[in-house]
Amino acid sequence: MIETANPVNWVLSGTTFPANEVNTFETRTNRQRGFKPLASLVTTLAVVAAISQDEILSYDTATASEIPEIIDNQVLTEYKKVVNEVISQIRSKALYEDGWDGPNSLAPIRQAINDAVSFARMIDFSRIHTPFVSLEVDGEINFWWNLDEKIKVDLGFDGSGAYSYYANLAGIEHSVDDVTIDIPLSSEVMKNLKRL
Amino acid sequence: MDFIISDEHVVQSTLSPGIVLNEEVVLRLGFSPEHVDENGKLAASAISKQDLISRGWSVYRENYLDVDKISIDAENQASRLPNKRTTTLISTMLAARIRAFLCNKDLQAFIVIDDALPENLAHASVYCIAEKKEARRLRNYLRDLMAEDMRTFADYIAMYRE
Numbered sequence: 550m551i552e553t554a555n556p557v558n559w560v561l562s563g564t565t566f567p568a569n570e571v572n573t574f575e576t577r578t579n580r581q582r583g584f585k586p587l588a589s590l591v592t593t594l595a596v597v598a599a600i601s602q603d604e605i606l607s608y609d610t611a612t613a614s615e616i617p618e619i620i621d622n623q624v625l626t627e628y629k630k631v632v633n634e635v636i637s638q639i640r641s642k643a644l645y646e647d648g649w650d651g652p653n654s655l656a657p658i659r660q661a662i663n664d665a666v667s668f669a670r671m672i673d674f675s676r677i678h679t680p681f682v683s684l685e686v687d688g689e690i691n692f693w694w695n696l697d698e699k700i701k702v703d704l705g706f707d708g709s710g711a712y713s714y715y716a717n718l719a720g721i722e723h724s725v726d727d728v729t730i731d732i733p734l735s736s737e738v739m740k741n742l743k744r745l
Numbered sequence: 746m747d748f749i750i751s752d753e754h755v756v757q758s759t760l761s762p763g764i765v766l767n768e769e770v771v772l773r774l775g776f777s778p779e780h781v782d783e784n785g786k787l788a789a790s791a792i793s794k795q796d797l798i799s800r801g802w803s804v805y806r807e808n809y810l811d812v813d814k815i816s817i818d819a820e821n822q823a824s825r826l827p828n829k830r831t832t833t834l835i836s837t838m839l840a841a842r843i844r845a846f847l848c849n850k851d852l853q854a855f856i857v858i859d860d861a862l863p864e865n866l867a868h869a870s871v872y873c874i875a876e877k878k879e880a881r882r883l884r885n886y887l888r889d890l891m892a893e894d895m896r897t898f899a900d901y902i903a904m905y906r907e
Contacts, residue, residue, distance in 0.1 A: 650825060653800060681782035687795040693788045703789040703885055715789075715882045724882045 624675050631674040638682040639665045645684055655688035658708030664730045665690040665706045671733050677742045700741045748872050753856040760861040762809050765869050767841035771804040776830035787892040794880040801870030809867035819898055833898035836891040846886045848875030854883050
């Protein structure tokens, strides 16, 4: 665990998140500031100028810990806000109980929620569209993306430590089952979910 | 429950008004915001894989519809999650189009059977008869069909009564 200088609780949409929700992405930058607060400005400007937009966007499938330390504060703030909103939506499903949608409807499996949260933390939501998060009657946590009916991704966490998805990427279909939760979504899918 | 294609050609309930014909329209309720994303698009999770595989995905046969019954059902379902079901939606689908979807083996993926219930003679069920691992992909086909003709329940009832 990387420590932040001043742990705080994040409050979004009425939900409070503990300081340890703050992602590695953010804490790396804090650490950087702490070690070289003045030098970083000049260095960062020079580095940003030297890196093309394409190179920056090539990090779209990287996990938070792999994001380069050149991202400005505005992007960081947006990233924190969006990922915490997604996590808040996932965790809100924990309030559902068995029978929430009639007989045989199941509360979410705790591990499904944990898996969905872990997965969400791997996605750079400052560059990737956020999913519609829902709970299914079998307890699955579902992420759904629909970009103008052209790009559709239906991804589910059943609590097994893996995820499965169906994607329709402008007519090209992909069906993948039981991908271990620590493996990021395929670069092809991520590319299609990128914010323009 | 394990069904096979031939089951939809045989009456499944003694209460049934007959098998579901290809030209019949079937209806399915949905709810906003529970099943609708921020852009107003129906989410795939509106169609339960578990229902398709084992419990049956309930629909109403428009030809035998009891408006009072479906209205009560809509109210009851909405009351389970009042904050998530503020608006009731309804989709109309042709049975033939549900039956037209194919599984990986190029065989019919869904059947529509006439399992009328004592309290709802218009009840029918859609089952996925493909392999379970295909359910996620196939439900997305059904989702697209359901999204094609979806309106508010209030609008539908007003139109139905005209």
